[in-house]
Amino acid sequence: MINRRPRRPACAFLLAIFLGACATSPQTRLLLDNPPDLPPVVELTEVPFFPQQQYHCGPAALAGIINFRGVEVTPDEIARRVYIPELQGSLQVEIAAATRHYGLLAVQLDGQLESLLRELAAGNPVFLLQNLALESFPQWHYEILVGYDLTQRHMILRSGVNRRITRSFALFEKTWQRAGHWALVVVNPDTLPPTASAQAYLAAVVEMEQVGGLESARQGYATALRRWPDNLLALGGLGNSAYALGDFAAAESAFRAALAIAPDQAGLWNNLAYALARQGRREASLEAIRQALVLEPGNAAYRASWQELSGAQ
Amino acid sequence: MKPEKLFACVVIAFTMFAAGMPAQAGMVATSQLQKTADLAEFGNSANQRAWIETQLLRGGVAPPEASARVAAMTDVEIAQIYQRIDETPAGGSAGIIVLALIIFLVLEATGYIDVIPNK
Numbered sequence: 247m248i249n250r251r252p253r254r255p256a257c258a259f260l261l262a263i264f265l266g267a268c269a270t271s272p273q274t275r276l277l278l279d280n281p282p283d284l285p286p287v288v289e290l291t292e293v294p295f296f297p298q299q300q301y302h303c304g305p306a307a308l309a310g311i312i313n314f315r316g317v318e319v320t321p322d323e324i325a326r327r328v329y330i331p332e333l334q335g336s337l338q339v340e341i342a343a344a345t346r347h348y349g350l351l352a353v354q355l356d357g358q359l360e361s362l363l364r365e366l367a368a369g370n371p372v373f374l375l376q377n378l379a380l381e382s383f384p385q386w387h388y389e390i391l392v393g394y395d396l397t398q399r400h401m402i403l404r405s406g407v408n409r410r411i412t413r414s415f416a417l418f419e420k421t422w423q424r425a426g427h428w429a430l431v432v433v434n435p436d437t438l439p440p441t442a443s444a445q446a447y448l449a450a451v452v453e454m455e456q457v458g459g460l461e462s463a464r465q466g467y468a469t470a471l472r473r474w475p476d477n478l479l480a481l482g483g484l485g486n487s488a489y490a491l492g493d494f495a496a497a498e499s500a501f502r503a504a505l506a507i508a509p510d511q512a513g514l515w516n517n518l519a520y521a522l523a524r525q526g527r528r529e530a531s532l533e534a535i536r537q538a539l540v541l542e543p544g545n546a547a548y549r550a551s552w553q554e555l556s557g558a559q
Numbered sequence: 560m561k562p563e564k565l566f567a568c569v570v571i572a573f574t575m576f577a578a579g580m581p582a583q584a585g586m587v588a589t590s591q592l593q594k595t596a597d598l599a600e601f602g603n604s605a606n607q608r609a610w611i612e613t614q615l616l617r618g619g620v621a622p623p624e625a626s627a628r629v630a631a632m633t634d635v636e637i638a639q640i641y642q643r644i645d646e647t648p649a650g651g652s653a654g655i656i657v658l659a660l661i662i663f664l665v666l667e668a669t670g671y672i673d674v675i676p677n678k
Binding site for chain 2: 301302303304326327328329330331332333334335336337338339340342343344346347375376377384386387388425452453455456457478479482483486487489511513514516517520547550551552553554555
């Protein structure tokens with residue numbers, strides 16, 4: 247059995263308010279002292295709402311955000327991908343995995359309160375983990391952030407059985423901080439969340455590629471290159487996903503673009519060699535794999551590649 | 560070699576690569592491109608996947624769903640929860656408010672009782 251303390255009812259919301267008076271909310275203070283260049287009020291009213299059944303806040307919140315992106319799915323279908331009865335809840339990694347299943351990228355945000363507001367202002371609802379209680383007495387809860395009001399100093403959320411609740415910035419910051427500032431933006435692979443780092447965005451795309459979402463991954467790499475045109479990971483990923491989809495000419499040009507920036511990356515030479523071989527260009531392919539071996543003469547993998555490619559007539 | 564055979568080689572190379580075999584020919588995966596292509600370090604999560612699938616089954620997930628869910632996770636995600644499912648947050652608040660527990664917790668917070676471990 248999974249060893250875990252029995253889940254206790256969520257009274258802790260009130261307790262959090264009670265304790266809220268004693269603790270500080272540094273990001274809230276910073277935000278209010280230096281108001282960001284954003285609309286004072288944003289509310290994404292069109293984000294669908296699915297009231298949660300008992301303990302099913304993960305599937306309900308995820309259904310709202312996935313339907314918002316144009317994929318029709320019910321909380322029950324999502325529950326079959328993320329809910330663990332014994333834990334009476336859903337794990338964060340399975341939330342991300344389920345998002346990928348629907349062809350969407352789950353991009354992790356940087357933990358800054360201001361980034362949440364920027365995403366909302368750009369039209370992106372945010373999927374959050376909250377700890378409504380205490381670190382030593384956690385009450386984990388998934389919610390969708392759909393808006394903020396800088397004049398009223400509160401967040402607007404879809405939460406549990408409530409279509410719309412507000413929570414002050416100060417209290418929100420505390421419950422969010424107790425959940426490790428965990429927040430995801432769920433986007434189609436043609437969309438870049440404005441606050442996403444290259445690392446966070448590409449991590450989501452690489453994960454998509456790894457589980458076989460090749461078309462989505464290819465589109466995600468191309469999207470990343472719009473903002474970060476020299477990013478080697480995006481170029482390499484674009485080449486690999488194009489290769490896996492059988493578009494060897496596109497793979498070749500992506501690997502060549504990456505090698506123009508980083509000619510010392512043996513792995514790129516290795517993959518270029520395969521992209522050339524699949525186009526029947528044996529001499530060019532052998533020249534490419536030779537480059538990989540010049541850079542890393544002792545590498546057994548490249549030697550094996552050379553043997554395979556040179557033996558292929 | 561005919562193109563079909565080359566294709567077969569590449570597919571086999573891919574498969575072997577995914578299974579973490581050392582020193583096999585083939586494409587270097589995107590996640591490995593910026594490292595030295597030491598293929599041996601890749602993979603080796605089959606046992607971890609089996610362990611997590613067992614935990615899902617024990618946790619009440621139906622068998623075909625459990626294996627599909629494990630397959631939907633990346634190696635990094637597998638490593639994140641391997642042998643740590645118990646400590647990993649599982650969001651699932653029911654939102655029920657119980658007065659007795661509130662009193663209990665307020666007492667705890669104000670130092671009258673001490674029943675909550677690991678504070």
